[in-house]
Amino acid sequence: MENASYVTLTRQSGLMREMETIAHNIANAATTGFRQQGLVFSEYIQALDGSDSLSMAAARVKKTSTAQGVLTQTGNALDFAIEGSGYFQLETPDGLRLTRSGAFNMDATGDIVNSDGYRVLDSGGAPINVPAGGGDVSVAPDGTVSLGDRLLGQLGIVEPEVGADLERESGVLFKTEAAVAPSEDGKILQGHLEGSNVDAISQLTRMIEVQRAYEMGQKLLDMDHERSKTALQTLIK
Incomplete structure (x- = not known):
């Protein structure tokens, strides 16, 4: 395959990945706590024998919008939103996970959990238990959880170290290999939820641009295929 065709195929693959990412963003435009993702295109250069080097671009890294x-x-005592930076911590069977979705409730034992039943952790990494029959839970902007005059703990609002990667594990859950630290400016709003941060209009606009670029690349591949076919037929004659 000629170099030009290889470069075009690589570009087409990246455009397809971006289209999938955009479609996923748009589908979650109304999902509580969803974080928009985009692709970072990186250039890499390959040396060629007896000719100039080959420059290609590939979409290899996903970037999460903050x-x-x-x-x-909402008025629900167990709905929490983070205003500012940071994530809630969840205890899952696969380890610590981070989320911005604060639609919580209590399980049968009184632990605060998310919709999947994963326990919400306090600033020390322990679950938060609410004794039965004590009334409504109150949460201060700093995350302090109280039941009447009784202190139950403090919701852990953390953020990964600067430059750390967040890997989306499902719609609103993220994992990171980096260390996490308490958020410096995040505060809790009780009785609120944070909606998706997807900019639907810009995503639809970008989808159209990517589709047009993909169609143009496909035309170039078709033209190159016809040139190769014509050349081969000429040689056979």
Whole structure:
């Protein structure tokens, strides 16, 4: 295959990956705590024998947007939104996971959990248990959880170290291999939820641009195929 065709195929593959990412973003535009993702295109150069080097671009890295989603008041005592930076910590069978989705409830034992039943952790990495019959839970902006005059713990709001990668594990759960530290500016809003931070209009616009670029690349591949076919037929004659 000629170098030009190889470069075009590599570009087409990256455009397809970006299209999939955009479609996933748009599908979750109404998902509580969802974080928009984009692709980072990186250039890499390959040396060629007897000719100039070959420069190609590939979409290899996903970047998660940290933009604040819209905060909506729900009035539910176990709905929490983070205003500012940071993530809630969840205890899962696969280890610590981070999320911005604060639609929580209590399980049969009184532990605060998310919709999947994963326990929400305090600033020390322990679950938060609410004794039965004590009334409504109160949570201060710093995450302090109280039941009447009784202190139950403090919701852990953390963020990975600067430059660390967040890997999306499911729609609103992330994992990171980096160390996490308490958020410096994140505060809790009780009775609120943070919506998706997807910018649907810009994503739809980008989808159209990517589709047009893909169609143009496909035309170039078709033209190159016809040239190769014509050349082969000429040689056979």
